[in-house]
Amino acid sequence: MVTVDPKLKYTIQATQWHARAWTITLNGIALQTPVFMPVGTKWTIKGMSTDWLDTQHLWSGQPINMILNNTFHMYLKPGDQKIKEFGGLHKFQQWDRLILTDSGGFQVFSLGLSKTGKSLVKITPEWVHFRSPYDGSKHFFSPTWVVDIQCNLWSDIMMVLDVCAPTANITRRKVENYMKLTHQWADQQFEYFLGKYNDVRWVLFPIVQWGLDLELRTQSIEHLSKWTIDGIAIGGLSVGETREELNMVLDHISDKLPVDKPRYLMWVGTPEDLINAVARGIDMFDCVMPTRIARHGTAMRLWWNMKLTNSQYRDDQWPLVPWCPCMTCTRYTRAYLHHLVKENEILGGTLLSLHNIAYLHHLCEQMRKQIIAWTFDQRADNMLTIKLAK
């Protein structure tokens, strides 16, 4: 059994059934859960300067206190050593609050394909070999190296490298071997991290895997629980499964996860998925969707997104979302945004990104308020509008 003191502290404000309203403190920054992290793939949340995540643009009770950066892209460009020379990711992108980095594993497996779709990724017990999608150059990650890379980046919350191999069309035996290797890598990484970096302020999360296979999910939690020192991530979801399948997995693991550690559900998601997942005990979320759909002219709302290119908005003098206090909604009309996105003006994508990020941020604030007031409704269907949590 590991007897390491957690660096991440928390106080429980309230719980309502499975849903939790915590205050998590790390490196002097207090995160209020549930929390949504905007994703900065390549040292920038696309189209957004980091100072636009402050209260003044979101018009919110709390600023956004944590973002996610992708290790894979930063390792390739400009390189983790360069970022280290620059004084770390916080300084490079001018962000003085928390940063969570993924391990790069997902990108290694998903971007490491040839033009014909054949995987160019080779896995050995010690390494994973891959090619850069930028220039085709050869690279490899080892589990411990990925820890070093994330430490070079000065990440606050790091993720372990795991085997993100496909679960469909491979034999059960192969899946079990991948899981075995994933657990072996996790052991290796935690031992390495706790030995080499125990005096730093960073923390490392293990990742519960194995898709929709509930039996393997259970095994995964059992193996990783000893490494759940500061928190735990749940991966392998939001990759094409239905909403019912996602909820089924969350229902299954909810009781099995350590109850006293923050839980981070990777790559989720939509407002509806956030509500469902909070009801099932999840605390942290990230997703590229708010900025990605914004660049294609779509604004987020609960139950129905707004495609601003639609001609129905051409003369619409309402704000995007009338109750939303974000800079986009308080300043501009739907008609104005319609004309921006129709003309491919880059301001359109920027303003919609700001709204979409603010929207999920406000949704989290509202859920928190409801959990504390014991009025949070687990049936997401019953949440019809988001009210500002002030």
Next chain:
Amino acid sequence: MVTVDPKLKYTIQATQWHARAWTITLNGIALQTPVFMPVGTKWTIKGMSTDWLDTQHLWSGQPINMILNNTFHMYLKPGDQKIKEFGGLHKFQQWDRLILTDSGGFQVFSLGLSKTGKSLVKITPEWVHFRSPYDGSKHFFSPTWVVDIQCNLWSDIMMVLDVCAPTANITRRKVENYMKLTHQWADQQFEYFLGKYNDVRWVLFPIVQWGLDLELRTQSIEHLSKWTIDGIAIGGLSVGETREELNMVLDHISDKLPVDKPRYLMWVGTPEDLINAVARGIDMFDCVMPTRIARHGTAMRLWWNMKLTNSQYRDDQWPLVPWCPCMTCTRYTRAYLHHLVKENEILGGTLLSLHNIAYLHHLCEQMRKQIIAWTFDQRADNMLTIKLAK
């Protein structure tokens, strides 16, 4: 002789030789000259929300108090009637300070070409016929109609429609006919405007034309001086002539323009051109260059622009322009901007646009301060750096 009271008021803070530091007041907004107006081609300064022109992002003594919008594009999309229904351009794009609109004439003549470069523009004494570059549809402007369009947009300072025909490869006789028509149109427009719109708060500027032909420039000024009620624009420059030619024309007209009215030099320009022109008595400028070169990764400086894609900036930990107090320069390093523009991140163009606009704004503030202190050096070559005018 016209005996109309000007709506645009001014107080002269100082003059130094030809250079002027005025405060121009229109519709309750005080403009301090020299003044540079960022250009919002299609209801947005590309990549910029109008609130980013406030002091907080420019970190300047004065916010930017005037922008330019292009009548041609707004007439075609969404249409001047639509803008009128929306409550005018100020409301549509959330801009509560001054707006200057051009007449659309330049775009009619420059964009009205077929794919083979043949002009599709037809000029009659009453109309100019053209095709939309968006969909090829047929349109026509009449001089008085262009006044109505700009009034529908709720422009603060409007421009007359003139004949922006090429001056090269046409006979002298044809040029003289175009000038005659331009003057006829100016008369027509002012009589119409003063009759129909005299009780509104808007003002109309005539435009001095005729390229590098000093004789025709003189005739143009002589004819238009009666319409120089609130100010006068100088067109037909910054269209490919050399810096010496530009200065020659400004030297020639400088003594002939009414001395007590603001002078607006259209489509200029570079920091160097601004200094040269202020030394020759110009008060107002506009140009798309700050935002256009920004989208191609170029930052403005006096005498040498910085192409941020250059590998020399890859590890450069300096701010873009060390003394510049704009948001981009105070927050981010050249290395960060290099990586943004290399990866085509839209934030790169936005941050560089912000800097370039702030740079010309600060240059104007500095020139003003120097004129007031009688230290403005007419030889632009001697101005090596821009100091913050605080």
